[in-house]
Amino acid sequence: MSNAFKRFNFDDKMLEAIEKIKFTHPTLIQERVIPKILKGENVVAQSETGSGKSHAFLLPLIYKVDVEKNHPQAVILAPTRELAKQLHKMTLDVLESYPEIRAAAFIGGTDVNKDEQKANRSPHIVIGTPSRVKGLMQSGALDLHLADKVVIDEADLMIDLGFLEPIDEIARALSDDVRLLVFSATIPEALRIFLKKYIGEVETIIIDTPKNKPSIHYNLVPVRGEEKQKKVLDIVQHITPYIGLIFANSRERADELFDHLNSAGVNVGLFHGGLKPRERTKEIKKIRALHYEWVVASDLAARGLDIDGASHVINYDIPKEIEFFTHRVGRVGRGEYEGNAITLYTPDEEHLINLIENKGYTFSHEDFKRGEFVEIKSRTQRASRKKKESSLESKLAHRVKRPGKVKPGYKKKMKNEMDTLKQNERKKYSMKNKKKR
Structure with a gap:
């Protein structure tokens, strides 16, 4: 099954590990990135959710660990606790074939003393959020000065969440020959300045994937503003997903929609940055255990929560930044699964639909009536008809x-x-x- 990965000159042990996690062929970003990491080069890669980027750095990092060296050799930084936990789990899945390699996760909201004990065992691979890793490093519990590879995952979100300062401190504490592996959906100016400071000029690997994935059906549903809650309720009462995510643009909007659906008897959960750390951990366990059919979420879930086999996404609100649309719909149609991405829009959100379509997405224009989606005329046809009506009247x-x-x-x-x-x-x-x- 993993013969396609032989081109990277992995040994039989790694090929067996890849076969165990059921990978058959490398994705485009894995094709481009794995050889560079194995050669010891700096990497800057721009790719979107669902491109396979996590294993693009995890596989070569694990492969290059020297178990004879009893110190951290690779540091992987993630912007959210959920993503750090997810990366740790992915790492442990591969390490089933490498029991001699130690990996540990260090994230905020957990017992610092326990983290210090884990750090004292000198894990070969350190995974964590920037603030917690920086704190352990400054206290002397985590010695990173010999680590020669640092991954900055979801770098643009790191900047949005204000983590550039702790990342900067971690980078300055490492050796001069450390290799930076930076992955981001976009390359904002603040990130360019950071990259220039630490690695100078380097080619950005851009994985420009087709916007419409064959495994996803993209529904576009027109609604009046005051009817959005009613339309969502109608949809979720008639569709039984494996698990479905409903995205709102703010915590307040998410709370309002959750209350509306919950009071109507929908089996629904809630996930956003306003929840306390313990609540978030508890909710993630419930979500992954399929305790809910639907989860109302903010964009925190679009970047930091990976649900294997999610089947439906509903955009209750259209994100103001189109990159988040990509992250949202990228939750479904992954691997062997198919999915539906349902976007509701009001007349005052037409300009946002234009922006999404200009990015390369195409929609099926549909409405949800009597328990099913039915095809309707496209919004451009409807607008053209109104113009003709006006012209005829004149x-x-x-x-x-x-x-x-x-x-x-x-x-x-x-x-x-x-x-x-x-x-x-x-x-x-x-x-x-x-x-x-």
Whole structure:
């Protein structure tokens, strides 16, 4: 099964490990990144959710560990606790074939004393959030000065969450020949400055994946603003997902929608940054144990929570930053699974739909009626029809005469005359087309 990975000159042990995690062929980012890490090069890669980037750095990092050296050799930094835990689990899955390699996770919201004890055992691979790793390093519990590889995962989110300062301190404490492996969905200016400081000019590997994945059906559903909650409730009451995620743009919006669905008897969970660390951990366990059918979430879940086999995503709100749309819909249609990405939009969100379509996405224009999605005319066709209606009305306006004396009901009478004229014009147009055919 893992023969396709032989091109990287992995030994039989690594090939067996890859076979155990059921990988058959490397993804595009793995093709580009794995050889560079094995050669000991710096890497900057821009790729989106679901591209396989985690194993693009995990496999070569594990392969290059020297078990004779009893100190941390690779540091993997993640912006959220959930992502750090997820990366730790992925690492442990591969390490089932490498019991002699030690890996440990260090994240905020956990017992510092226990983390210090884990650090004293000198794990070969350190995985954690920047603030906790920095704290353990400064206290002397975690000695990182000999680590020669540092991964900065989801680097743009790191910057958004204000983690550039602790990352900077960690990087300055490492040896001069350390290799930086940076992965990001976008490369903002602050990240460019950081990269220039530590690694100078380096080629950015850009994995420009097709926007519409064949494994995902992209529904676009028009609604009036005040009807969004009603439409979502209708959808979730008629669809039974493996597990579905509903994204809102803020904690407040997520709370409101959760309350609405929960009060209607929907089996729904809630996940966002406003939850306390213990609550978040508890909710993640429930989500992964399929305790809920649906989970209302903020964009924290789009970047920091990986749910294997999620089948449906509903964009209750359209994100203001289009990159988050990609992260959201990337939760479904992964690996061997298929998925649905349902986007609700109101008239005042048309410009955001334009931005998404300009990025390369295409939608199926549908509405949800009587328990199923039904195809409707595209929004551009509907807009074109309105323009034609307006043009026809202007053309016929002179033929509807306003009465000399204004009497009660004159507006209704004029409207009826206009409707009759418009209907006659359509009939004429239809007859002409029939004759042409």
